[in-house]
Amino acid sequence: MSDFIANLQAWFEVVRYPAGAAVSLAGALLCMVGTIGVMRFPDFYTRLHAASITDTSGATLVLIGMALMAPGWLIVAKLLTIFLFMFFTSPTASHAVANAAHTAGLQPLIGPINGRRNREEDSQ
Amino acid sequence: MAYFLGLFVALVAFWLGMSGHYTPLLLCLGSVSVALCLILAYRLDLIDSEGSPYGRMLGFSLYFPWLMKEIIKANWTVIQACLRADLDIAPALVKVKSVCRSDLAKVTFANSITLTPGTVTVAIEGDKLLVHGLYEQDSQPEAFAEMDRRSARAIDGRGATT
Amino acid sequence: MTAAALIAILLGMVLLLIRTLLGPTLYDRVLAVNSFGTKTVLALGLLGFVMGRPEFLDIAILYALINFVSTIAILKFFRYRSFQVPLTGRTGTGGQGGKRNV
Numbered sequence: 001m002s003d004f005i006a007n008l009q010a011w012f013e014v015v016r017y018p019a020g021a022a023v024s025l026a027g028a029l030l031c032m033v034g035t036i037g038v039m040r041f042p043d044f045y046t047r048l049h050a051a052s053i054t055d056t057s058g059a060t061l062v063l064i065g066m067a068l069m070a071p072g073w074l075i076v077a078k079l080l081t082i083f084l085f086m087f088f089t090s091p092t093a094s095h096a097v098a099n100a101a102h103t104a105g106l107q108p109l110i111g112p113i114n115g116r117r118n119r120e121e122d123s124q
Numbered sequence: 125m126a127y128f129l130g131l132f133v134a135l136v137a138f139w140l141g142m143s144g145h146y147t148p149l150l151l152c153l154g155s156v157s158v159a160l161c162l163i164l165a166y167r168l169d170l171i172d173s174e175g176s177p178y179g180r181m182l183g184f185s186l187y188f189p190w191l192m193k194e195i196i197k198a199n200w201t202v203i204q205a206c207l208r209a210d211l212d213i214a215p216a217l218v219k220v221k222s223v224c225r226s227d228l229a230k231v232t233f234a235n236s237i238t239l240t241p242g243t244v245t246v247a248i249e250g251d252k253l254l255v256h257g258l259y260e261q262d263s264q265p266e267a268f269a270e271m272d273r274r275s276a277r278a279i280d281g282r283g284a285t286t
Numbered sequence: 287m288t289a290a291a292l293i294a295i296l297l298g299m300v301l302l303l304i305r306t307l308l309g310p311t312l313y314d315r316v317l318a319v320n321s322f323g324t325k326t327v328l329a330l331g332l333l334g335f336v337m338g339r340p341e342f343l344d345i346a347i348l349y350a351l352i353n354f355v356s357t358i359a360i361l362k363f364f365r366y367r368s369f370q371v372p373l374t375g376r377t378g379t380g381g382q383g384g385k386r387n388v
Contacts, residue, residue: 018287021287021288021291022287024287024288024291024332024335025288025290025291027291027328028291028292028294028295028298028328028332029294030203031295031298031325031328032297032298033203033206033207034206034298034321035298035301035305035321035325036206036207036301037202037205037206038301038305038317038321039304040206040211041206041211041213042211043215044311044313044314045215045244045246045256046213046215046258047314048244048256048317049202049241049242049244050202050206050241051317051318051320051321052202052238052239052240052241052242053199053202053203053241054298054321054324054325055239055321055324056195056199056239056241057195057199057241058328059324059327059328062291062295062328062331062332063328063331065291066331066332066335069335074141074144075340075343077141078141078142078340078343078344078347079331079343081138081141081142081347082327082331082343082346082347082350085350085351085354086324086327086350087239089350089354090239090324091234091235091236091238091239092235092238092354093320093354093357093358094238094244094320095234095235095238095244095245095246096357096361097316097317097320097357097361098238098245098246099247100313100316100361100364100365101311101313102247102254103247103365104313106311108215108217108256109215110215110217111214111216111260112212112213112214112260113211113213113214114210114211114212
């Protein structure tokens with residue numbers, strides 16, 4: 001039994017660095033997806049939704065990947081601190097921006113928005 | 125007093141976790157800064173149920189996995205919306221009525237809504253929340269009923285929802 | 287592969303800078319700067335791991351703190367045109383305002 005656990009630990013030591021790098025890369029690609037959404041969406045309030053992908057899944061995956069690559073427990077504690085801090089502050093910041101825009105009277109686009117239809121309207 | 129102790133333990137854990145050096149000099153500096161933080165928090169009148177909300181850790185830790193599951197589900201929808209070749213979204217503003225009573229429960233509910241991609245809390249008036257959603261069909265008031273119930277139970281205790 | 291993740295995040299930061307420069311309204315710019323800060327935190331952490339010096343995480347923690355405070359400060363400044371206004375008892379956000387506002 002202890003043999004098996006030792007084997008498992010050795011296997012984990014071998015596999016954790018590439019696995020951590022792969023998870024970090026996945027998170028970074030999700031950050032890119034969120035940024036592409038910020039560039040593409042037509043309106044401030046919809047851009048807010050795209051930015052929240054970066055704040056939640058992208059950041060979480062990158063931090064999990066870094067925790068897998070971490071050389072010691074202290075690093076994992078620091079990563080956990082960053083995760084908890086971003087987990088609590090990023091929705092607050094999003095709400096602050098949205099509330100400021102709403103209070104200033106910025107009106108959101110409402111109703112179905114279809115890229116093809118809008119392009120046809122533009123060309124007319 | 126319990127709040128004071130909770131804040132003290134959290135600050136000591138934070139210092140030890142961040143520093144990584146356990147020499148006498150740095151431990152002395154750490155105790156001085158923890159004491160300074162506690163004095164400042166006391167002077168600012170921050171030591172109350174919101175300044176050290178550690179009594180609700182258990183309820184929140186039960187709520188957390190469910191919230192993560194919801195976040196992952198909602199992420200998938202928004203990622204598809206971002207990467208689709210033709211933009212196809214239907215933004216909507218809806219009013220959601222909350223059953224949460226305390227301020228902290230309302231904050232938890234509003235932050236959960238904002239943390240879920242695709243929905244953002246725009247304003248809070250009393251117990252009504254103005255929510256902007258990326259898809260009209262996904263952001264009807266019924267869709268938030270379970271999150272509302274769960275966050276009220278996590279923060280206000282089990283008797284909050286009857 | 288970690289370097290590839292870092293490069294992907296840096297590319298995202300460049301795109302966000304373009305959004306900051308283009309952004310039609312002030313709030314688009316604030317949103318882009320906030321998201322830029324989140325990405326900076328992740329990029330600093332990854333840079334530490336690429337260079338083999340995870341001490342960079344301390345800087346990342348500090349940047350996460352500053353990022354949140356600066357977003358709130360920018361919004362407050364453009365709302366009131368001053369930093370000297372107390373935030374309690376204002377209209378629009380509802381709630382009880384400041385709870386010690388008696």
